[in-house]
Every structure is written in C-alpha cells, then in structure tokens.
Amino acid sequence: MRVPRATYRVQLNRSFTFSDAMRIVPYLASLGVSDLYASPYLEARPGSTHGYDITDHNALNPEIGTHGHHERLIDALHKHDMGHLLDIVPNHMGVGQDNWRWLDVLENGPASPYAHFFDIDWQPVNRGELRGKVLLPVLGDHYGRVLERGELEVVFDAGEGSFAVRYYEHRFPLDPGTYPMIFEGMEEPAGDGRTLEFESVITAFSNLPGREETDPERIAERVRDAAVNKGRLARLCEESLEVARAVEGCVERINGERAKPESFDALHRLLEEQAYRLVYWRVASDEINYRRFFSINDLAGIRVEDGRVFDETHRLILRLVGEGKVDGLRIDHIDGLYDPAGYLRRLQEEAARVRGEEDDLYVVVEKILAPHEHLPEGWPVAGTTGYDFLNQVEGLFIDPAGERPLGRVYRRFLGREEDFEELLVGCRRMIMQSSLASELNVLARRLLAISSYGRRSYDFTINVLREALAGIVAHFPVYRTYVDAAGPSGEDRRYVEWAVSQAKKRSTAADTTVYDFIRDVLLLEVEGPEEYRGMVLGFVMKFQQYTGPVMAKGMEDTALYRYNRLVSLNEVGGEPGRFGVSVSAFHHLNAGRRRRWPHAMLATATHDTKRGEDVRARISVLSEIPDEWRGHLFRWSRTNRSRRREVEGRPAPDRNDEYLLYQTLLGTWPNHEMDEGELEEYAGRIRRYLQKAMREAQVHTSWVNVNEEYERAALDFASALLDPENTLFLEDFIPFARRVSRLGALNGLSRTLLKLTSPGVPDVYQGTELWDLSLVDPDNRRPVDYARRREMLARLQDLPSGEVHTLLSDGRWEEGAPKLYLTWRALELRRERPALFEGGEYIPVEAEGEMAGHLVAFARTCAGDAALTIAPRLCAHLERFPGSILPDPEVWEGSRLPLPPELSGRTWGDVLSGRVFEGGAFSLRELFSSFPAALLVSE
Incomplete structure (x- = not known):
C-alpha cells in the first residue's frame, strides 16, 4: 500500500x-x-x-x-x-432541482428506474396514505393555505412536452399518467385538423403502465412511452397554435383563482395522484419517509x-x-x-x-x-x-488540577450545577422527540411487527416500544454498533448491554421486560422462522443507522454548545466530562496506534472542528490558571452587566452564553493591534459564531424557531464588548488575552511537533501552518493567503539555524513564523527519513527532576536510525524572556532527559535549533535555550 x-x-x-x-x-x-x-x-x-x-x-x-x-x-x-x-x-446525495435521478423518482415513484437508488420507505406502516409516495417537506405554510393562495401552480414546458408544479424556486415533475387530469373539461382545439392526434396523445398518457409496476420490462415501457408522448405533445404545440392555446387554457383553469377556494379542487386532486406529497416543512421530523443525512431534508440517503x-x-x-x-x-x-x-x-x-x-x-x-x-x-x-488523535493530544495541554476549580467557577457563574452526562442524555432525547422523531417512529413500528411474532412479547404496545427504544438510544455509549448476519462482536455486545441496562435502570415503566426483549433483538438472540429472523436482522441494521445521527445531533450539534465549562474540550469525538490526558496515557495510545493502525491519519484541525487548533490551545491555558480566570471573568461580567437586556423577564444573553463568549474572545483575539476595519470584521465573525452557537444549543433560540429578540440582545451585547469606547472592559481584557495567547502559542508549537512525529500520517488543514484562530464552519473555510505563506516559508528556509530564536520575539511570533518553521523542519525530516516515521518503533522517554511533569518525550527508531521528540506542556507558570515567548531556560535547571540504553552514546542534531548534543542524558536547560521544543535526530 x-x-x-x-x-x-x-x-x-x-x-x-x-x-x-x-x-x-x-x-x-x-x-x-x-x-x-x-x-x-x-x-x-x-x-x-x-x-x-x-x-x-x-x-x-x-x-x-x-x-x-x-x-x-x-x-x-x-x-x-x-x-x-x-x-x-x-x-447521501443532495436532492432537489439539480438531481435528475431524484426528479425521475418524483415523476415515476416506485416505477422509476432509480427508485432503488434512494433509501425511501415506499410502504410506511404508520402512514397508509404515503404508500408509493415520498413526503416532501418544502412548503412554508400548511398545504391548504399554500394551495389556496395560488403558490402552487402547474407549468408547461412546451419544449419538452412536460408538466410540473412550481413552488417558488422549486419545480416538481408531474406523473405523465396524470396529465389527462389537466385536460378534463377541455374544449377541443379547432381549425387545423390536429384534434384527433391531440386526443390520441392524451389517451396514450392514460394508458401508460402505472407507478405500482415492478416488472422491469413494464417499467422500461412506461419510461419509453412517456418520453415518446411528451415529444408528440411538444411537437403538436410547436406546429399548432390552437393546440398550444388549448394547453395554456387548461393550465390556467387548473391553477384556480385566489378568491375562490373551490377553484383549487382540481389541482388538489391532481397533486393527490402524484408520487410525492407536498407538506409544511415543520412536519418533516414526524413524517418523513426517506433516510436523510442527520436531519437535513435536502440530503437524502442512498442505498x-x-x-x-x-x-x-x-x-x-x-x-x-x-x-x-x-x-x-x-x-x-x-x-x-x-x-x-x-x-x-x-x-x-x-x-x-x-x-x-x-x-x-x-x-x-x-x-x-x-x-x-x-x-x-x-x-x-x-x-x-484522526479525531481520536486530536482529542488525545489536546488533552495533554489541559491541567487536571484545574478541573475542580474550573468546575466551581462555572457553577458559581451559572448559579446551578451542570452534569454533562445527564445533559447529553437529555439532548439525545430532545433530538429523538424533534428532528429525528420520524425515524424513531419507523423503528418502533418495525419492532412492533417483530414483537407480534412471540407470545411473550405480544402485549408490548407501540408506545412502550418507542419509549424503551428512545431510552436505549439516549444511553448508547458509542455512535453505533456493527452487528450483521454473523452476529455481534464482543465490543458490540458490551455496548448494547450497557445501553439497555442504563435505560432499564432509569425507566419509570411498570413493566421493564421490554428492555430484555429489545436486548435480545439487538444481539440477534432470537429464534423463529427464517422470515422472522430476517425481520430482526433488518431492524438491527436500520437501528444501527439511527444511533449515529442521534449521537451526532445530540452531542456535536447540541450538548457541545450547552456545556461550556472549558470549551477547548468541546470537540468532535471529545468528551467534555473527561478532563485531560496524562503523559503515560498518551504514550499508551500512540504505541497502540503504531501496532494496530500505523498509517491512520493524525488531525488537529478539520473542516468540521468546532474551533481552530490554536483557539483550543489558548482556551486550554485556563485549566492552568483557574484563579486568574475567575477574577477576570467576574470582573468582566460586572463591568458589562449594564449592556445586558431583559427578554421575557430573563437576562439576555444568559450566563451560559456570556461565559461562552468570554472564552471565545480569549481564543480568537488577534495577535496584532486591529484598526477600525479589522475590528469590525472581527466583531462580525464573533456575532456570526455566537448566533450559530445559540441556535445549535436550542435553549433560547434555534434554527427551527428563531427567537429574534433574544438573539438581537445577545448579539448587541457582543458588539458592545468590542466597542472601542468600552475601555473599562478592553483595558482589562486585552492584557489578559495577550498573556493567554503567548501561552497558547507554546501549546500550539508542542502540539504541532507531537502530531508531525507520532505514529500515523499527519494532516495539515488548509492554512493552519500559521496560527489557526478560526471558529466553526463557515469561519474555518475562509480563503487562505497562500502568497503570504509562500513568502514566509522562503524567508524561513534562508534563516541561519543560529537565528531561530529571533522567530520567538515579540513582533515575529505573532505572525505564526515559529509554527510554520517547525512544520517545515519536521516535515523535511519525515521526507529525509520516511522509514523512521512510517514504521519506526515507538519508545516513551521520561524526564527527571522538578520539571519532569511539564514534558512529553518519545523516540522513533528504525534499523539503527533514531529521532527524539521533546515537547513542553503546561507552561503557564514558566517565566518567559521579556519580549519573547521563549521560556527562560533557567526554569528547566536541574531537570534532564535520560536516554534509554539503546539510544545513549550517540551524537544528536536538533533540526529546530541546529545545535548538537551528545551523551546519555540531556539537560532540559540546554535543550530549550533557543527554541521551546526539540526534535533531535541521530547523526
């Protein structure tokens, strides 16, 4: 490979x-x-x-x-x-006017050659009127109101000879077999002898094989004859003005008149005969009968x-x-x-x-x-x-000693206790009750059919089954299991049994045997005829496609926006309730990856991360200085309380949104002094992020039910914080933000070095070779200035190794030069010695002395070749040289890095500083005298 x-x-x-x-x-x-x-x-x-x-x-x-x-x-x-x-x-695929396969399905329903393409339930057990139809939740109001306002109108494409229903920018094709309904009561065109042919075309549309056809030959006949007759109709309209006028008159008549509700009866009957049902967009969560990507209606699952x-x-x-x-x-x-x-x-x-x-x-x-x-x-x-690596490496820079004090600060600021696990369960339940309710209903109906096969499960009602399913999914410990016809793996079994036991324990139902029944179904521990076992396996496979979206929507898109104790932990694949990763755990995980998945990707930023990697690096600093954070936080809140408003008797923003906002400002505050235009651009980014965060959290507002008054108050508050006239706040905030950004830069350099040398394939997300102070999408997809990066890299490649310390001085580190330099040098080493990093052994190396806990070090070895990665961590209390982010080497005095016997006695060159080291142990003071990390390679 x-x-x-x-x-x-x-x-x-x-x-x-x-x-x-x-x-x-x-x-x-x-x-x-x-x-x-x-x-x-x-x-x-x-x-x-x-x-x-x-x-x-x-x-x-x-x-x-x-x-x-x-x-x-x-x-x-x-x-x-x-x-x-x-x-x-x-x-999945995007569905709508741009997807011709989807349009064919809408036109022909189950008889479409592409009916098998999309994951559509053509026979929904809970909605008989939807059999053979696709529910399309696209209307901006209830169907009847939209219809009688004349917003749905039949349109004719004379060039193709086809009819469709138009709703603003949407066009929905009509089933050719229903075209004759448009011509009911039509006056015959006269004058040019085309009447008989026109009637023949209408009759031909009436005789098309129906949408219920399943025979491939009949389906092919339907497609072929529909195309032929559309062509005949188009040609007639082109050649005969009378036919064209007759068609135009029919279209005008069926579209009704706004002042006459009864005039829309014919159009309603026509729409009732289509392979789709147009409905108010708000019913999607309850009734939709095609699998979506999460809860996005215009992203349809494919089979x-x-x-x-x-x-x-x-x-x-x-x-x-x-x-x-x-x-x-x-x-x-x-x-x-x-x-x-x-x-x-x-x-x-x-x-x-x-x-x-x-x-x-x-x-x-x-x-x-x-x-x-x-x-x-x-x-x-x-x-x-690489999301697993992302959260592992980020955990190294979170001080576990800060967990309790930060928890106290968060509780005191909010005025309440917040348990993340309970919050997460609640968010999952909310998602199942709202945006993913339809899928849960379908699963419950399938399970009801299964339960009716056995005497012991015969009495379970649909409500009992749905509630039990919801409880199990809400407590699921992973995104999904992978049970198939071969049965569950050991891990799958443990996950199912955990979820069932947790749901059963918390159930208030009088009869909890339903949980045992569902457990047996999910683990395929059932007996019965082949048809029954096939139903069970089909249910399990669909259940597994459901738990992932619930987890993603409940965790990533809701809970991570509600629990703000330390938001650098709130990342895709992360667990905000787990506070930090120890050095020994990090080594264990790296070694395990090398054994099992040596070529897995290593990411620290992606297009889907909630915050830029250096935003997280800054915010993690708060775990080291909780007392400083507490003092600033409460001072800022008092300073800005007059800028809050009341909405419906409650402060806006609320305490949780305000807490998130201060962390966000600390994580993203630019390294340079902003002019008026830059400040306005930055304020716009913060407002857009805050609006998205509030809507995702679904506490005071949401994408579905926008609370404009609350949002306006919160966004005005954010603007007020950044008003240059708000000197009392900014004069206290900016010096603290500068301190945090310096410490975050050290975190960022160490994390980058660890990513580029750990077992696996490192990935650099666009532009993050410089400081990455972006927020969640679309902020992290802004254009990247490659001309600037190209120019900076060229300068760095000409920099004498003895001058690398100059990159760390004030006025230079802020632009990201140290990070770009480290990235280039580490990647060059990987280019020069590919075998060392692709398959090299992984050897943890432990430091000695007072500062040993502030270091992560490991060696990679292969066929006599070796490299040493040495990265500081938890640097908040390390003194720094004035005018530089480089920690004073004196703080490392007395601490050293002894090498394993197989690595001692070599000569080592630091690819970052250019210095040379020898012996069986290295002084940390010497290692970090000119750059705050080291990458040594044996010569």
Whole structure:
C-alpha cells in the first residue's frame, strides 16, 4: 500500500478551484507535504462551499473545473512527486432541482428506474396514505393555505412536452399518467385538423403502465412511452397554435383563482395522484419517509449496499483511481452506511481490479471513536481521519488540577450545577422527540411487527416500544454498533448491554421486560422462522443507522454548545466530562496506534472542528490558571452587566452564553493591534459564531424557531464588548488575552511537533501552518493567503539555524513564523527519513527532576536510525524572556532527559535549533535555550 507521508487538506469550491490548487503545489512540496487531500469535488449543488451535497457522482463539479483542469492539477502533483487523497461521499446525495435521478423518482415513484437508488420507505406502516409516495417537506405554510393562495401552480414546458408544479424556486415533475387530469373539461382545439392526434396523445398518457409496476420490462415501457408522448405533445404545440392555446387554457383553469377556494379542487386532486406529497416543512421530523443525512431534508440517503447503486456512484472515482490520478480515499460518514464493513471490502476489491494490484488502496474513514472504543480491526482501512488523535493530544495541554476549580467557577457563574452526562442524555432525547422523531417512529413500528411474532412479547404496545427504544438510544455509549448476519462482536455486545441496562435502570415503566426483549433483538438472540429472523436482522441494521445521527445531533450539534465549562474540550469525538490526558496515557495510545493502525491519519484541525487548533490551545491555558480566570471573568461580567437586556423577564444573553463568549474572545483575539476595519470584521465573525452557537444549543433560540429578540440582545451585547469606547472592559481584557495567547502559542508549537512525529500520517488543514484562530464552519473555510505563506516559508528556509530564536520575539511570533518553521523542519525530516516515521518503533522517554511533569518525550527508531521528540506542556507558570515567548531556560535547571540504553552514546542534531548534543542524558536547560521544543535526530 502506498502510504502518504503527510497530507494537506484543501476545501475546493468556486472560490478555490483546481487551478488555484495547482498553483499552491510547489509551495506544499517545499513545505514537505506528500499528498494533496481534497474535499469532495464531484458535481454538487451550485454554490456549494463544501461538496457534500453531490448531485452527480459521475461528473466533476463545473464550478471547480473541467477534466482538463483536473488533469493539470494531477500533472503538477506528479511533477513534484506528490500524490492525491480524495474525500468521497457514499452515504447521501443532495436532492432537489439539480438531481435528475431524484426528479425521475418524483415523476415515476416506485416505477422509476432509480427508485432503488434512494433509501425511501415506499410502504410506511404508520402512514397508509404515503404508500408509493415520498413526503416532501418544502412548503412554508400548511398545504391548504399554500394551495389556496395560488403558490402552487402547474407549468408547461412546451419544449419538452412536460408538466410540473412550481413552488417558488422549486419545480416538481408531474406523473405523465396524470396529465389527462389537466385536460378534463377541455374544449377541443379547432381549425387545423390536429384534434384527433391531440386526443390520441392524451389517451396514450392514460394508458401508460402505472407507478405500482415492478416488472422491469413494464417499467422500461412506461419510461419509453412517456418520453415518446411528451415529444408528440411538444411537437403538436410547436406546429399548432390552437393546440398550444388549448394547453395554456387548461393550465390556467387548473391553477384556480385566489378568491375562490373551490377553484383549487382540481389541482388538489391532481397533486393527490402524484408520487410525492407536498407538506409544511415543520412536519418533516414526524413524517418523513426517506433516510436523510442527520436531519437535513435536502440530503437524502442512498442505498450504496445495492450493487447497482455502488457501481453507479463509484464509476468516476474508480476510474480516477485506476488511472493513478487518485492515490487514496477518505470515506465520509462511514457510520451512515447500512453495512460499513461490506462496503469497504467491495471498495477495496474494485480498487484492486482497476489498479491491477493486490495491495490495498490507502483508505481512511471518518469515524468518531469514544475513548473506550476501537476501530473494528477487520475493516480493510488504514485507520480513521484522526479525531481520536486530536482529542488525545489536546488533552495533554489541559491541567487536571484545574478541573475542580474550573468546575466551581462555572457553577458559581451559572448559579446551578451542570452534569454533562445527564445533559447529553437529555439532548439525545430532545433530538429523538424533534428532528429525528420520524425515524424513531419507523423503528418502533418495525419492532412492533417483530414483537407480534412471540407470545411473550405480544402485549408490548407501540408506545412502550418507542419509549424503551428512545431510552436505549439516549444511553448508547458509542455512535453505533456493527452487528450483521454473523452476529455481534464482543465490543458490540458490551455496548448494547450497557445501553439497555442504563435505560432499564432509569425507566419509570411498570413493566421493564421490554428492555430484555429489545436486548435480545439487538444481539440477534432470537429464534423463529427464517422470515422472522430476517425481520430482526433488518431492524438491527436500520437501528444501527439511527444511533449515529442521534449521537451526532445530540452531542456535536447540541450538548457541545450547552456545556461550556472549558470549551477547548468541546470537540468532535471529545468528551467534555473527561478532563485531560496524562503523559503515560498518551504514550499508551500512540504505541497502540503504531501496532494496530500505523498509517491512520493524525488531525488537529478539520473542516468540521468546532474551533481552530490554536483557539483550543489558548482556551486550554485556563485549566492552568483557574484563579486568574475567575477574577477576570467576574470582573468582566460586572463591568458589562449594564449592556445586558431583559427578554421575557430573563437576562439576555444568559450566563451560559456570556461565559461562552468570554472564552471565545480569549481564543480568537488577534495577535496584532486591529484598526477600525479589522475590528469590525472581527466583531462580525464573533456575532456570526455566537448566533450559530445559540441556535445549535436550542435553549433560547434555534434554527427551527428563531427567537429574534433574544438573539438581537445577545448579539448587541457582543458588539458592545468590542466597542472601542468600552475601555473599562478592553483595558482589562486585552492584557489578559495577550498573556493567554503567548501561552497558547507554546501549546500550539508542542502540539504541532507531537502530531508531525507520532505514529500515523499527519494532516495539515488548509492554512493552519500559521496560527489557526478560526471558529466553526463557515469561519474555518475562509480563503487562505497562500502568497503570504509562500513568502514566509522562503524567508524561513534562508534563516541561519543560529537565528531561530529571533522567530520567538515579540513582533515575529505573532505572525505564526515559529509554527510554520517547525512544520517545515519536521516535515523535511519525515521526507529525509520516511522509514523512521512510517514504521519506526515507538519508545516513551521520561524526564527527571522538578520539571519532569511539564514534558512529553518519545523516540522513533528504525534499523539503527533514531529521532527524539521533546515537547513542553503546561507552561503557564514558566517565566518567559521579556519580549519573547521563549521560556527562560533557567526554569528547566536541574531537570534532564535520560536516554534509554539503546539510544545513549550517540551524537544528536536538533533540526529546530541546529545545535548538537551528545551523551546519555540531556539537560532540559540546554535543550530549550533557543527554541521551546526539540526534535533531535541521530547523526
């Protein structure tokens, strides 16, 4: 398997195209990157900024470039000996006017050649009137009101001979078999002898095979005859003015008159006969009958487990792999798939076929692992995309001694106790009651059918089953299990039994045997005829597709915006209730990754992280200085209390939102003094972030029910904090923010070094080779100034090693030069000694002396070659040189780093400072005399 040495993630869209990516290839090669790692670039909705709303898997996104542009990008990569890693989306598609397959399904229903393509429940057991239909929650008001206001209107495309219903920018095709309903009561066109042919066309539409057809030949006949008759109608309208006027009159009549509700009866009957039902968007959470990406109505799940769908959606991707234009794949949302393991096996088999090689393709999966969870070892992948590493390495810079005092500060500021685990369970329940209620109802109905097979479960009602299911999902300890026909693994069994036991323990039901029944079903411990066991397995597979979205929406999109004790912990894949990672635990996790997944990706920032990596690095500093934080926090709150308003008798913003805002300002405050325009731009970023955070939290406002008054008060408060006239606050805030930013810079340098040298493949998210002070998307997808980075790198590459300390002085470190320098030097070492980092042994090294707890060190060794990573941590109490972020080397006096016997007696060169060291133990004072981290390599 070709394994990337280091990847660099870019977000491609119409503002950053294939051509733009091609222009930065020389810079990336000079930085030491081996692979360009791109966001999805298959055809997506116009204006897509992320590429996850794909509408055609077999075309490139024209906004990003043509095949020619793509070829030139790949040629540039190959010219610089670089590879290409592509993010792909097998779980879902963007649906709407831009997806012709989806439109075909709306037109033909179950008889569409693409009915199998989307994960649609054509026979919902809870809504008989939806059988053979797709629920489309697109209306801005209740259906009847929208209809009688004339907002739904039939339109005729004379060029195609087809009819559709228009609703503002939406167009929904009409079933050709229902076209005759439009012509009911029509006066015959006269004058040119076309009447008989026109009537023949109408009759032909009436005789089309129906939407209920399942025979492939009859479906093909329907498609063929519909196309022929549309063509006949279009030709008639073109050749006969009378026919065209007759059609126009029919359309005008069926569209009704606003002042006459009864005039819309015919249009209502026509819409009732379609393969879809148009409804108010607010009913989606209760009634929708197609699987979505989380709760996003216009991202529909596809059935990639169907071989036809797999082939159709992977044709272009596999061609690019076979042509050597794509060297690896990142699989988005692997937990959304019906059978992740089966999908990955097929992907590798097809990749081997098109490449003509037996070795696996480099594949990583976007999989969120709980701290106690392991990636299934049978999966044919290199590992995850790195959220597990992100939270492990970030934990090193959180002082566990700060947990209790920060908890006290948070409780006192809020005026209440906040338990994260209980909050999380509540958030999951809320999600199941609101945005994902329909999916839970469907599962409960399936389970009811299963329960009716057995005498002991016969009496369970739909309400009892739904409540028990909700309790189990709310307590699920992982995103999902992977039970299949072979049965559960040991880990799957433990997760199911834990969730069931927790839900059963907290249940208030009089009869809790329902939980035992569900446990047996989820673990396939049932007996019965083959049909029954098939129902059980089908239920379990669908249940597993449900727990992931509930976890993601409940945790990432809700709980992480509500629990703000220390928000650097509030990250994808993180657990805010777990305070820090010890050095020994970090070594254990690194060593385990080297054994099991040596080529997994190592990330510290992604397009989906909640905060930029250096924002987290700053906020983590508060764990070291809780008393300082408490003093400033309460002083700021008193200073700014007059800027709060009351909304519905309560302060706005509330204490929790205010607490989040102060941490956000500390994490993002620019390193340089801002002019008026920069301050306004920064204030706008903060307001946009705060608005998103409040809506995600769903406490006072939400995306569905916007509380404009509360939002306005909170956003005005944020603006008031940043008003230059607010001197009492800013004069206290800015010096503290400067102190935190200096300490955060030290955290950032150490974390970057650890990422670039730990077992795995390090990934650099676009632009984060300098300080990353961005917030959640879309803030972290702003344009990157590559001209500046290119110029800075060129200067650094000419810098004499003896002058590296100058990068740490005030006026230089603020621009990010130390981070860029460290990134370049570490990546260069990986380029020079690839075997050392790709497969080298991992040896923890422990320091001695008073400062031993402030250090993380390990060695990588391979065939006599060796490198030493030495990174400080928890630096808040280390004195720094005036005018520099470099800690005074005197603080390290008396502490040293003894080497293991197999590494002593060598000569070592520090690739960061250029200094040379010898012996069996190193003085930390000497190691950190000119740069606050060290990367030694044996000479």
